[in-house]
Structures are given as structure tokens and as C-alpha cells.
Amino acid sequence: MRTKYRVGILGATGAVGQKFVEILDGHPWFEITALAASERSAGKRYKDATNWIGSTPIPASVADQVVVHGTPGIDCDFVFSGLPGGIAGEVERSFAEAGYPVISNARNYRMVDNVPLLIPEVNPDHIALIDTQTFSDDGFIVTNPNCSTVGLVCALKPLMDAFGVEIVQVTTLQALSGAGYPGVSSLDILGNVVPFIGGEEDKLVNEPKKLLGTLGNAGIDMADITVSPQCNRVPVLDGHMLCISAKLRTSATPEEVRAAFLGFKSPIADLDLPTEPEQLLQVFDAPHQPQPRRHAAHGRGMTVSIGRIRDCEVLDVKFVALVHNTVRGAAGGAVLNAELLVKKGYLKPRHAAVTA
Amino acid sequence: MRTKYRVGILGATGAVGQKFVEILDGHPWFEITALAASERSAGKRYKDATNWIGSTPIPASVADQVVVHGTPGIDCDFVFSGLPGGIAGEVERSFAEAGYPVISNARNYRMVDNVPLLIPEVNPDHIALIDTQTFSDDGFIVTNPNCSTVGLVCALKPLMDAFGVEIVQVTTLQALSGAGYPGVSSLDILGNVVPFIGGEEDKLVNEPKKLLGTLGNAGIDMADITVSPQCNRVPVLDGHMLCISAKLRTSATPEEVRAAFLGFKSPIADLDLPTEPEQLLQVFDAPHQPQPRRHAAHGRGMTVSIGRIRDCEVLDVKFVALVHNTVRGAAGGAVLNAELLVKKGYLKPRHAAVTA
């Protein structure tokens, strides 16, 4: 591949923005040319504007870049959006209208009819919805799911294909990084559990219907799947754990379910996307695994781990799934979306022709 | 009440034994006359034999008592057993055969036909099973449920009475103290979740059937209730949180379910048992409550807290329940059992005739 795509990051100094910076460090296709944030940060060097919360150093390639104000006009071929929901709606639309492809992690456009809600291994064909968008000639919006949804849907996809899934009960144990920074007060969560995450359960009810839906002429035909979620915050840094019970349309033994997980073939495996993990799904047989602190980062945070597959006394099968919420569930998922868009021809050097 | 009952504690130096000591401090009816432990501890003063893990000082009344070896012959009217399951079976039987009433927190005899598995507010009539025991003239065994079971069953009881309960999905987030001491390694659980607790799910499947069953001429007629549990260990000190979905036999709205919780009348309220809490159940309406660290100790650890009552997309109703696992779920539950036995005439000064 010739020169790299020039990438902007909206909300670059926030928690999700920092994760984009971390993941894009050394990316073979993308290079960060615009670190965009609020006016307060604009003009400062990234390392001075940012309270870097990662455990690896700020990549040298961006540490001294000057932060710009996040408005259309910034120098890049497309943008990743790590903006909070409160402002993402307006800002992302303004970028799309100004001709920028927007690869968003925000919640705002996920359930909008002509916006793809995308997991490349699950519903890559949904990107065709882009063709129906009318923001501008070149601008469009693509989204990735909520951080707990993505773990659920990656786990359900092989079961959907093999047996059909009708009903899901899911209780989540979600990590602190899902709440952003500063996010959850330490006084609220040290040695504690909070049995509520605002807005989370609605996303787990609705997003799977779209993600597992079928693309037709009239848009997405929602999947007929009923999800009943209960969401908890737990004192874990990274990695959402999901305790799942599922009713299948064709019944299956735990062994058959296990085989379905292991036999899942990624529909994009032949595209050689740099961020796609070797395995979408990893199955643990030891009963006390997977665990968020130990296994969430497997597959560089892009693999979803499955464990404890067994009969359910009420539905058909029970198991746990673990997803790295800030990688697969946020920045990493968005980067993989962008890579798919490259391969499918939706991203092109935007101002390159102009400036070259 | 005249002189206090003379109480022995089996496993007095362990985690559960320490909780017995803490709860019995200043008890109006019971005084500890025998702190029993292994031969290794026998002969030492309690404060020297015990690695006291509580956050209040060792009660002065027992600190200097000499620990005795836990075999029949120890000086007391009845014993509380905080023994681990590995040895409780044999030791408890030997005490019952030697004529001691055994109020046990261990798992061994819970599901035995003629042994009461007892929560005084739920199934007080089950103590009549004692009359069918044949260990000895005066000796018998009474048990309290597993620490997560008790939270589930206290929450289900009012629903059982009001609507009937057919099916339950429950995911637990369980505290570290449930594993005893030293129990869970800090390297395994700090900032982590372990999605497995050995033997726990079986208990949640089976014990509710007995607890909610009906005493008939042929013993307990098991309740027709199907429970599907998923158990997790979380980095919380005390307080098991349960995320529950239930299918009722007569459907009910969340408001009706809430009213059933609030309207529950304890069948033993008129007995004035010292350890019975003012309320068996406490209902929180704020969505982020209850929380283990903040609410598990309400009602001196004997109250079960309920929250987030709402419709379930799959079954009828969802809610969370919180139980203090080492108080209501262990030592406190056993002490309440003993108090009920006193009032019902099953405990009497054992060697009093001899010594008087």
C-alpha cells in the first residue's frame, strides 16, 4: 500500500481518543494527522493537553503534535470519533456534511436506519447502507456497537448461523473504563458493585436486532431476537464479562455449541485486515476462565473469549463471554471498521488529489 | 429469661467461627462456654489461637478463653457449627449422636430428608423434621442454607406467596468472605472477576426446592421451581448481589411485585427473636441501589435488600437482591435458627440437671 491514509481523531484527548492513538501507533495503513479536541485544548501539544491514562508511553509520533479544534476543515482523509454522546450527534453530522467519512464509536447514529452498525466479522454487508446516506458527496457515518453489545453479538453470531437464537438472558459485569475518564468515583466502586449503568440495558436490547438483522432493499430487516439484560459495574479496569443464557431455535448440546464457536469462519478472513484477530472467538474449557484481567487482552484485545459452556436449566445453553471493552468494544472495533471500508473502496485519500 | 444458654462453637477460630463470636457478643440468651477447634489450637487462649480478621476487636469476654478440642464432651447446651464441609459431616454427626443439638452452617446435611434447612421467616414449620431424627435422645441437626441461596429464597418467598414462582434465572456477584480465609488469592481477584464458584450453582438449583417446599406427613414436598444460576466471584468483601429474573405463575406488574416485597409479613414476628431484623426485606427505588459495600450491613446484616424491580423482556419481572453472606447467609442465620428453636422448645439446658 502506498502512502498512508491521513486520519483525524475527534475527542483525541479523552479516554476513547487516547485508545485510538494507542491502537493507531504503527498502523500500516493509517497515520494520525489531526488530533482534534475542544477549543480549550487546541494549540497545545498533545502530550501537554492530555492526561494520558494508558500504561504504555504516549507514542512518540503524536506526543508533540499540536491539538486542533474539532471542526470540519481539519487535515485528514477521514475521522474516527471518540466523542461523548452529548456532543457527538451534532459534530459528527457536521463532518459528514462537510464530506468526511466518520467512523464513530458514539451511540448517536447507531440505530439510524441508513447508518451501518458494524462488526466486520458479523455483518460486513451492512456497509452498503452507506450508499443510501445523503450527508454530502463523500461524507458518511459508520458506527460500531456499544461495548457490551459487541461481546454479546460476537458470541451469538455462530449460534445464530448454526441453530438460530430466539431468546437471550444476559447479566453483565462491566469494567470501569467503559465509563470514560474520570468516570466512576473510586468511593463508589472500590470493593463494591453498582447494579446499574445508565442507558446500557436499552442498547443490549436493541443493537443486537440490527447487528444480526438482514440487509434488504428497504434497509435492515431486524433480527427476531429477544434480549433481557441486567447490567452491573464492577471494580475491574478493562474487560466486560457477560453471563449468557440462550434459547436456540434448533436445540443443541453444549458440545455442539462449543463446536459452533470453534468452527466459526470469519467472512472477512481473506481480506487480511491488520486489526482482525487470528480468532474472533477463543474457547476456554477450564471452569474458572476466562477472566477479564487475564484474558481480555488476548488477540490484542480483539478476540472475544468464551467459557463455561453448559446446559441451562431454563433455556438451552449457558456460557460466559468476555470482551475487551475499549479495544474490540470501542477504538479497536472502529479501526477494524475503517480497514474494511478501505478494502471495500469506501475510503479514499480525500484531499490528496486536491493538495497533490 | 433466666440464665443464658451455654453455647459451643465448632470451628471457632475459622472465618465463620469468628463471625459467630462477633454476633454472639452481648447476646441476651446465649453465652459462649466452649470455643472448639482443632487439636493444634486447643489449649491456647482464643486471642492467640485466632488470626482475627474482623474490623471490631475480639470481644473481651472470649479473648482469654482457652480453646478446646472440638469433640463431644465440651461444656455447652448446644453447638453452632462453622466447620468446613470437608470435616463437618462426621463431626456434626458425632455431636448429634452424643446428645448435642447442632445448629450448622455447613453444607453436609442440608439436603438430608429429615434435617431442617431453615430460614425462620420462610419455613419455620420445617423444624418439626427434628422430631423424626434419630441421632440420640436429645441430639439433632438443623441447618441454614448456602449464603447465596438465602438471599434468593428470602426474595422469592413473598412472590411465591403472592403469585407463585415457576422459573428463575439468577446471576450472582459474590463476595470474597464467602470463600473463607485465606480463601481467594489476591492475585486472582484484585481488579478481576472469576466466573465460577465450585459447587455453588448446584446449591442454588436444589436448596430453594426444599426451603420453599411444604412439610407433609412424608417429609418435605419439594417446591416445583426451576432455577438456572450463574455464579461469579467479584472483588467485594461482604455482600452477595443477585441479578434475578422470574416467571410467576400469576403474572404481576413491577408495582405489584414491589408491593408484595413491602407487604411481606414475617411469620415469626410475634416471637421477638433478638436477631430477627425489623424488616426481612428492604426495597430501594434509586436505580443504582442496593450496593454490597453500602447496604449489606443494613438491619445488622440480617435484612435482604431489593432493588431495580422492573419488567423482564423474557420472563415476568427482574430485580436485584443483596444479602450479607456471612451474617444472614451464615452465622447470623444460624443464630436466628437457634433463637427459633429456643422459642419452640427444642433447646434446653443440656447438662443443667447434672450440674445443678
Added chain:
Amino acid sequence: MRTKYRVGILGATGAVGQKFVEILDGHPWFEITALAASERSAGKRYKDATNWIGSTPIPASVADQVVVHGTPGIDCDFVFSGLPGGIAGEVERSFAEAGYPVISNARNYRMVDNVPLLIPEVNPDHIALIDTQTFSDDGFIVTNPNCSTVGLVCALKPLMDAFGVEIVQVTTLQALSGAGYPGVSSLDILGNVVPFIGGEEDKLVNEPKKLLGTLGNAGIDMADITVSPQCNRVPVLDGHMLCISAKLRTSATPEEVRAAFLGFKSPIADLDLPTEPEQLLQVFDAPHQPQPRRHAAHGRGMTVSIGRIRDCEVLDVKFVALVHNTVRGAAGGAVLNAELLVKKGYLKPRHAAVTA
């Protein structure tokens, strides 16, 4: 004592304010008549205006009281101030000028010449500084020390009396509650240590000089003691641990130092103040004690725990001290100050004559 003093709490909805409410519940001398907070909270019931973070329920006596705006004119004989330093300076002065005694936990007036910085067991005579204040006829300000300082000074006082103390090296491991609410982000501190607390080290350098100083005709003669502090935040809820090395003016063995701690006589013991603990200092001999989670609440949070007394390779003696930072180090210390002021005749029913 006849009717109780009518007490106002400034900053009643904040973390320190909540601790005042908790500690004053059932107080034999004081009753809360004014819960004061910002205009935003004024007019709401306390239970609605407050995100209650305690692990005991909101006291029934205040739950439904209506919060008032914290300006002079509120109905009370004196005020406790739990205000943050950013606004305490101005508000506390306005109350003192309006004739209210102000018992403050804030940092602002601690080092002001004619304001007592008070630990009743350490420097009760310093309250005479009140006589030199000129805010108004009846109004004055009294302060308690910073939460880590109070632990250090309570531990040093017996050594100062017995041997003199010249030099102190102290490294602190401080709890999260010292930072207020929401305070420290969970992402910053879970499984982590932050080796810095803004402004804390200066307080540990300076406040001991005043607390251990001598009241003379010209005010406080500062103690000649050099303190070198290093302050760390650790993932502990309550209880600041201090690792102390001290150079004494007269050398002493660890045994003599231990005896000095145990032999300390409180100069106010005969006043029977309700909040004074039985022991100011408690000495642990087991090497792994005291520990914040297990021992900070001993003596209802008013006792300072000492342990690991031993020779120092560099100075004379080393030991650790543990103080409950929100009780002895904040609200409890202020309440004890108020009790001393009552006994010494500095507090009187303020508007009683007017309203009676």
C-alpha cells in the same frame, strides 16, 4: 444538660457534611437544626439533595429536613463547617462576623495566628486564642488539623512530653475518602498508588509546629520540630497510615517509647466529653498491625492506632500510626472540639434569649 444546642452544618450535602450528620445522630448535646448547602440544594429535603455515600442509612431525624442556603441567618447556635477550602474562607468569616461560632474542618484559618488549631487531647489550652479574635461579639473560628496531621501529632504528643521530638520523617499511605466525593477517579487508583496529594505535605510540615507549640502572651510559640513528609494515595476507603521515624531530644528505647504511648494521660479525661475515646492511643504488638480496613474504626474512629515500634537505623525510633481520616481527622475531631468549647463555656445558646 438541658435542651440540646442547635447545630448548623455548612456543606451538609458533601462528604464531610455527611460525616457530621452521621456522627451527630443521637448526640447527647447537639441536634441539627440547619442543614446548609448551596442554593442548588436549598429547598430540597436532605435525603433528596444528598447522594448519601455512607454505609449506614441516612438518620431518620434529618432525612426529611429541608436544606437551607448556607448564609448567616440560619437557625442554630453554632455551625460546623465541612466546606471545601475554595469557599470556606469567605463563608466561615461571614458567619463569624455575624456572631456564629464556627467549628471548622477547612484548611483556611488553621495557621492564622489567633485561630486555635485544636486537638483536645493535645493542646486544649489553645482555645484561649478565641479571646483575641475580633470577628464579632459572639462569633469566632476554631479549626481542627488536616486529616494526616492529626494522626501524626497524636502519636508524637506522648513522645514530645516524655523525650522531646526534634526530627520526623513520615511517609503516608492515605485513604480515598480524604479526597472527598467524587474525589479520585477509580481509573486512577484501582490497583495503583499515586505518590502525590496536592498541598498535603505542606500541612504536615507546618501544622505540627502550631499544634505542639506553646501558648504564650503573644500567641502560639511554634514548636521546634522538623517534619519531612512524603504523601501517597492508596486504594483504601478510610484510614490514613503513617510510617514515622523520629529523632528524640532524649534518646529512648522502643520499650520506653511504647510505655510513653501507653502511659499517655488525656488532659481532658475528666471532662467526660461524649466523643472522646476511651484511649487516644492504642498500641499493637503484632507486626502486621494496625491495618486501615481493620483498625481505623476502633474507638468509634477517634482512637489512633500505633504499631511496629522499633529502633530506627538512622534516627531513634520507627513506628506506624493509623488514623481514621474522616472521623478523628475531620468530622469527629470537630465535634470533639465543639464539646470542649461547651465545657469551657465558649458555646452558648445563641438566639435562645431572642427566641425565648
Added chain:
Amino acid sequence: MRTKYRVGILGATGAVGQKFVEILDGHPWFEITALAASERSAGKRYKDATNWIGSTPIPASVADQVVVHGTPGIDCDFVFSGLPGGIAGEVERSFAEAGYPVISNARNYRMVDNVPLLIPEVNPDHIALIDTQTFSDDGFIVTNPNCSTVGLVCALKPLMDAFGVEIVQVTTLQALSGAGYPGVSSLDILGNVVPFIGGEEDKLVNEPKKLLGTLGNAGIDMADITVSPQCNRVPVLDGHMLCISAKLRTSATPEEVRAAFLGFKSPIADLDLPTEPEQLLQVFDAPHQPQPRRHAAHGRGMTVSIGRIRDCEVLDVKFVALVHNTVRGAAGGAVLNAELLVKKGYLKPRHAAVTA
């Protein structure tokens, strides 16, 4: 370099042993040919014999290797010892006597006169002590320091060289992994601090004298440095934090001390040892840094991080130092020692002549 050295690991299934396995994965010079453990594990595949506690998968190259009993005769050129102190003394000697070079992390031989206690960047010349050992023709023992000592000494070395260091006060906040597995009970440390670590303070007093000592004809001339340590366990996974105050022989400003840290030249930089970090020391200027969770793994865990350099009110200078206790402080330090030994000619293919 031609074929790799064949390496044995004693205690391969334990916590330190696992870290050796992790660090040696893909090592350019060393390959593991013998995973040695107790008889109980011998004969099992490594992945079955080991409760793997790391957050990266077991390296594929060793997962299926069969564990051998750890006695002389195992197939390797030299051994790393991750044995616990209780058995390391005897086992390591038996290997040295059988002709194996032993690169040990255990405490047993550290202070023995003719055994090098080695940090390659600090005292590489001490390896000459090997020549005075008499275990056997080819066998010898080399040790690395205690995990907190190595952080202290790496930080002191530049100051020793530039100004001389006479006195050190150090308070440690030590991670859980330093206690091995299962190590510290979660009930003891969650939300808590334990102000004692058995044997740790003695090591901090004594080991620096040898590490900073001078090699002479009669062995090591101990450095004249007095260390007063206070050691605490904190709920952190990896990374020991040290709060250090030092008295220099030639006084220096914080700026000069900072310059000494930054100007330190590793005496082995030209050897290109694979495990030597780019920088032995990294200096942070932000006051709230370094932090164990965020910075301990910098330099792949081999860099020591310094921060908060400032004047001390009592001695000359204060600062904090952070060291990754299981990498630089254990397995990584031992591997670096082995690399130095290779370059200096002390390691050679042991049975190569036999097998070739």
C-alpha cells in the same frame, strides 16, 4: 550467535518460574529445554501442571513440554532458579555441585561472600567472585537482589557515583506479586494496607551494602551506607514504589540530582544485552508520576522510574522510585545476569561436548 543455550528453570510452575517462561519466550540466545518442578508435577505437560497466572497465553513453545523433577541431571546448559527460599538453598547447591551454573532469584546465597549479588548496570565487575567459588569445576551460583532492593540500588547508584550517599530513609509500597502465589489473601489486602513484610526490611538494610560495595582482593568491601526501611504491602498487582530520602556526602540540589539520574551511563551499554533496557532510569517531572499500574512495565519492566525529586527537610533530597518487582526485581533481572555471564564467558554449552 549459533545455537541457543539450553536453559532449565527450577520452580518452573511457580509464580517466578512462570515469569521466567514468559520473559524467555522468543529470547534470541536462550531456549527452555527443562521445566523443572516438584515430583508432583513431573511427568505432566507444562500447561496442565501450571496454574498460569499471567495475562498473556502460555507460550506455545513450552505449553506441551513435559515437566521434569528438579534434580541435577536435567538437560540444560545452566539453570534459572525461581525456587522459594525454603528449599532453594539445598537444591541450588546440589546443582552447582553437579556442574550447573545457577542463576538464582532466591535469597539464600545473596549475602554469601563469594557469590555475586548482581545488577549488571550497577556492579558488573562483581561477577569475578565466581572465580573463587568451589562448588565444582563448572558449577557456580550468581544471584540478583530482592525485588525492592533492586529499585533502591538502581536509583542510588548514580547518586553514589556523583555525590556519595551516606544515609537513606525508604518507605516501600509493595505489590502483591512480590509475595508469590497464592501469596496474600484477598481478605487481607482488598482496600487495605499491611505495614509489614517478613524479612524484607533486613534485605533493604544489608543488600545495598554489598551491591554498592567494591570488589577487592579479599572479596567485596561493603559500602558505607545506612538504610532505614519501612515496608508495606498495598493492593497493587505489580510494581514496588519506594519513597526515598537520602543524605549525600556532597550536597546537591534537586536539579543536580535529576541531572545525575538522566546522565547515568550504563557500564554495560556496549554489550548489547537483549534484556537491557534503553534506559536504566526514567525521570518523571509531573508530580503525580510515576505510578505502579501505569509505569512499572515501561522499558519492558526493566526500567526504574523516578519522580518527585525535591529537597528533603531533614536529609538532602527526596524522591520516589518505581521498580517492576517480578521483571527487573526477579526474572528479568536474572535473565540480564545470564546475558552478562554469556558475554563475559562464564556460560558455555555444558553437555554439548558430550552430546555432540
